[in-house]
Amino acid sequence: MLVQHLTQNQVNMRHQLDELEKRNLDLKRDLSKMTSAYEEVKECNGTLSTEILKTKNLYHSSLVEGDDERARHKQTIKEYHNMCRSLEERHDKEKMELNQEVIEIKAELGGKDIDIPSEQRLRQLEMELAKTKLCLVEANCKAQEYEHRNSNLHEKAQEP
Numbered sequence: 320m321l322v323q324h325l326t327q328n329q330v331n332m333r334h335q336l337d338e339l340e341k342r343n344l345d346l347k348r349d350l351s352k353m354t355s356a357y358e359e360v361k362e363c364n365g366t367l368s369t370e371i372l373k374t375k376n377l378y379h380s381s382l383v384e385g386d387d388e389r390a391r392h393k394q395t396i397k398e399y400h401n402m403c404r405s406l407e408e409r410h411d412k413e414k415m416e417l418n419q420e421v422i423e424i425k426a427e428l429g430g431k432d433i434d435i436p437s438e439q440r441l442r443q444l445e446m447e448l449a450k451t452k453l454c455l456v457e458a459n460c461k462a463q464e465y466e467h468r469n470s471n472l473h474e475k476a477q478e479p
Contacts, residue, residue: 378476385469392462399455
């Protein structure tokens with residue numbers, strides 16, 4: 320009976336050892352799969368980190384470029400404003416001078432209505448002023464367009 324009991328225990332232990340060896344192989348296989356999956360994730364993480372860095376650099380350079388462009392357009396608008404102001408002042412001054420000339424000429428001629436060639440010059444100056452104002456409006460429109468683009472770039476860059 321003791322021999323039979325020992326034999327049974329030996330068979331049971333051998334069976335348990337086989338199961339443990341099988342479990343050990345399964346765990347080794349799982350570990351191998353997990354290790355390769357981990358390596359893939361590490362590689363992806365490195366790639367993503369590189370892409371994030373590139374995207375941040377691109378975003379930063381786009382913002383700098385947009386800010387520079389906006390500053391240039393603001394300067395252009397300021398110059399157009401100064402040009403318009405200067406032209407308006409010149410226009411007003413020449414208009415007053417021409418009106419004074421007309422008054423003097425009318426006084427010399429005894430108040431008769433005459434066609435003075437300087438009126439044509441006045442119209443030319445008014446046309447020049449209108450063209451300059453049109454350029455100013457166009458510059459303002461472009462500046463608004465660039466501001467809008469810059470805002471859109473900034474919003475897109477902040478999106479996850």
